[in-house]
Amino acid sequence: MTSQPSLPQDLPQVADAEIKPLIEKYLSAEGPLLPMLHEIQGAFGFVPANAVPLLAEALNLTRAEVTGVISFYHDFRKAPAGKHVLKICRAEACQSMGAEALTARMLSLLGLEDHGTTADSRVTVEAVYCLGLCACAPAAMLDGQLIGRASVEGLEKALEGAA
């Protein structure tokens, strides 16, 4: 759902040597691929393309299998997000409190036509389906900070406050 830089040269380069220790950390775990991917994304903000053959080699999988897993899950990014990530819930409970209108206003204020990243790479807006804050809807999350009863003013203020 996120618009991402399309040219490979746009992407930050991550050395294999930086990725390998993150993979080795989970080699003895049962079902280690998701923990490895979370660790890699946690470190670099995305899963670099050169992580795929390293993961495949370590787990005795094909590169296609690893790519298939990465592409299945909404969380894993092939390119870094904007400096700030604003997730606005659009599940039913939040819709009952006006989440669709809130999203539309925020996108238009940020100059976005759809979910994605602003031209200056400052903010990525994403849809999320339920933050478990359904009794204080609509809910949003800015860089891991939860916001209940979110309003346009509240989200603008939070974005201004974010360095």
Place this chain on the structure above:
Amino acid sequence: MKVYLSQDAAAKALGSEAVAAALKEALGDTPLTRVGSRGMVWLEPLLEIDRGQGREAWGPVAPGDIPAILAGDIPSLGLTEEIPFLAKQTRLTFQRCGIIDPLDLAQYEAHGGLAGLRRALGLSGEQMIDEMKASGLRGRGGAGFPTGIKWDTVRMAHADQKYIVCNADEGDSGTFADRMIMEGDPFCLIEGMAIAGLCTGATQGYVYTRSEYPDAVAVMRRAIELARAAGVLGGDVLGSGRAFDMEVRVGAGAYVCGEETSLLNSLEGKRGVVRAKPPLPALEGFLGRPTVVNNVISLATVPVIFEKGAAHYADFGLGRSRGTIPVQIAGNVKHGGLFETAFGMSLGDLVEEIGGGTASGRPVKAVQIGGPLGAYFGREKFDTPFGYEEFDGQGGLIGHAGVVVFDDSADMLGMARFAMEFCAVESCGKCTPCRIGAVRGVETLDRIKAGDGAAVEVLTDLCEVMKDGSLCALGGFTPYPVLSALEAFPEEFGQVKEAAE
């Protein structure tokens, strides 16, 4: 003076951390205990002060209120326990949530914790199964399968390794009970999983939860470390010589992974694609071995069953729905939160009396029960008692017991379209009725919206195919919200309302 402030994610989302900072400054040396949520979300951040007469409540509290509250200039809401929303509940599973420091094992024990595990250690596997069966506990994730029977299947299976997998992938809109108990009473889930392990012979457990729940992940991980250090988990559970250990795994934003076979694939590090059943996960589950897959609330209810006895638990309830259910009242509602009650309360009472009607003050139009795959009930079904069979009889399901309230501004055709759209986004892609059906469903609803009345028949037909032909509940239950909205509000789909009214 004892001071308590909620640190549940909902409290944080409503500003509890600024309140905590103001409190710490004002309190000086008086300690502040951070607790889970009492479940009264409209009162969060909820502050409680005990001056020796019981815990009095203030909420919602802003940082600027603190000096006046401490000086006695702002009256409290009274004793927390006497606030009607709490006083009317029967708290069994959530007995400690919001009361104790979630990471204080001594407080956990002082409030009845570990009594169930100690009792279970003196019972044989068969006796534990009898206790579970007698409690009448059914899967709280939504399917309602008797937990004792599932455990017995795993117990009787022969394998060198068995697993307890806790399904904490609470993706249903309107539900937050799993999150609340993981953040507010994590040892309760750990104890329940340990009992399940002892009963079935499983020595390893996994809690599979959501990346959208970072607070719950952090609290659970810390609680597991503390439980291990205290000998509750590990190679010698409470000195019994028996082993059980567990860890937390985090999903990656796929709703379908709440389906148990998809969850198992994800836990194995694969795409979260649904598996055909049989084989049952109880026989061939995680890594092909016998696996109990239970919802958080099912497992977190086990300790109280063993602590107070199966009969005590089974005494509550209605028909074949025994015990209590934590109803989560959410959406456009005045008093939203978690309301644990014996099965049997009517839907209307939950929405109007407990929930206080809508937050917007407008009339209630419909409620969706059981998440994005649950049916919409209009007011004419408000006398339905909360129970598995009772909801089934009305063409709905209780699911994970989330109730999302909508006021009269809700666009029901839009909500039906959203159900199909959500299914299309989240479908794992394995079966055609779900993968393609959901896309066609969106298109068909757009035709209906454009005035093509004949498309309604196509829609109902499509829903039949999805119901009968899908591998799992995602495709199979998406027709619930769609058809129930069509049935209750035909005029919004360009149909003439039948003369029944």
